[in-house]
């Protein structure tokens with residue numbers, strides 16, 4: 523009798539898997555050992571209890587709804603990081619630390635490049651209402667959620683969008699991600715007010731992703747180094763498609779291969795001059811474009 527489960531974490535050859543009957547530990551077996559795709563965190567797997575053993579066998583991987591991939595700089599293709607992510611929540615503070623719009627744009631582009639819907643959480647509204655941020659990203663087309671982990675503002679709304687889905691929560695250090703999650707999920711006790719992830723990132727060792735089940739249903743994914751996921755290898759030509767407010771205008775540029783930098787007849791620049799696209803978003807687009815164009819052209 524086989525059982526379905528969701529892979530929460532990998533520890534060497536052993537996977538921690540959540541099933542309706544509780545958590546089990548499992549190893550790859552036969553077919554899943556040899557075959558690609560390799561099992562990653564977030565995968566829904568079919569388990570076969572090992573007779574008399576403490577470990578289950580993973581017999582099959584269910585088809586994936588989505589896949590967040592880390593593209594490898596040396597042109598070695600892409601490495602799967604997390605499967606079945608439904609949404610990315612980019613969290614920023616209104617202040618302390620000061621929001622950096624361009625960094626938020628980058629995180630949103632990473633989500634778009636992986637074809638995962640993104641939303642913006644503007645936290646610490648007890649310190650500043652965050653109007654300018656809400657306007658900038660709202661105009662770009664992103665759903666906005668105003669929260670305060672300190673006062674509880676917006677937490678019901680945040681709980682609603684997390685429930686029943688698998689969400690990557692990302693954003694700059696100090697934005698309040700851990701504080702928000704602790705406020706939403708009893709017993710989570712993530713450490714706050716320390717720069718935990720930075721330390722791990724600095725060592726250059728890739729720490730795997732972890733999924734945290736929510737009591738209300740759904741999972742939160744902690745993916746170290748999300749900002750390094752996904753931008754490598756994005757075709758510069760496809761970058762403008764990762765800006766939702768630019769997408770509907772792209773076929774109106776005079777040249778089909780318009781980079782929206784200095785080309786004549788550019789519909790994006792015209793819309794920016796008319797005030798329909800935020801000039802600062804276009805500036806972010808150009809900064810990311812320059813970065814991508816400086817990369818080796820693995821994707822060609």
Ligand SMILES: Nc1nc2c(ncn2[C@@H]2O[C@H](COP(=O)(O)OP(=O)(O)OP(=O)(O)O)[C@@H](O)[C@H]2O)c(=O)[nH]1
Nearest residue numbers: 646670671672695696697698699700701714715717
């Ligand atoms: N005033 C105020 N402070 C907050 C709020 N949310 C979090 N903080 C504080 O901001 C600091 C950073 O919060 P964390 O939850 O650790 O931030 P983080 O995003 O998890 O940071 P990293 O784990 O380093 O990425 C802590 O001192 C929190 O107490 C809020 O809504 N309002």
Ligand SMILES: [Mg+2]
Nearest residue numbers: 699700713714
């Ligand atoms: Mg944290």
Ligand SMILES: [Zn+2]
Nearest residue numbers: 775780782788
């Ligand atoms: Zn153009």
